[in-house]
Amino acid sequence: MLGVVILAGGRATRMGGGDKPLRLVKGVPILSHVIARVARKGRSIVLNANGDPQRFEAFGLPVVADSESDFPGPLAGILAGLDWAANEGLSGDVLSVPGDCPFIPHDLAEKLEYARQAANLPLACAGSGGWTHPVIGLWPISIRETLREALAGGERKIDRFTARFGCATADWPTEPFDPFFNVNTPEEWVEAECIAALAGNR
Numbered sequence: 001m002l003g004v005v006i007l008a009g010g011r012a013t014r015m016g017g018g019d020k021p022l023r024l025v026k027g028v029p030i031l032s033h034v035i036a037r038v039a040r041k042g043r044s045i046v047l048n049a050n051g052d053p054q055r056f057e058a059f060g061l062p063v064v065a066d067s068e069s070d071f072p073g074p075l076a077g078i079l080a081g082l083d084w085a086a087n088e089g090l091s092g093d094v095l096s097v098p099g100d101c102p103f104i105p106h107d108l109a110e111k112l113e114y115a116r117q118a119a120n121l122p123l124a125c126a127g128s129g130g131w132t133h134p135v136i137g138l139w140p141i142s143i144r145e146t147l148r149e150a151l152a153g154g155e156r157k158i159d160r161f162t163a164r165f166g167c168a169t170a171d172w173p174t175e176p177f178d179p180f181f182n183v184n185t186p187e188e189w190v191e192a193e194c195i196a197a198l199a200g201n202r
Contacts, residue, residue, distance in 0.1 A: 005081025008099030
């Protein structure tokens, strides 16, 4: 069974604070768009968020906080997801996605797995438009203790950590829109409304 961790632990400083995943696109919380795009029968989903978990109660997902305090970045959220999956008795992998990307491809996990196998590497992340998106990736649960040690040693950069193992990249086209567009600013929030019409998000 594949585990999925939706990362919503950031502070959204460029959006004036608050929870970006709770902002609306086409009248629906961004988080709802993300959930709809990663949910599948047989998958277990957890939300990584700090602070009071009750603000996400309406989504019906378990919520786990970062593994370390002081907002150490997405690696801590990924570790929280890996720990949750292990505690749930899952084996295999955890898919990580940001909570502010409402247009995540429906075939994300499948393409990441294909890229990983084709390259014979243990990790895979998404790419588009010549950029890699290391926070959007497939993570073996078996690396969680190595990740814990790295975080304890001060590691904060995802790509530097993944370089220890080797990480394949699965690329997506950016036309008619980048599926990994994320909402970081008020201007991008407006743009997301336009993209949603192209993407068929309801």
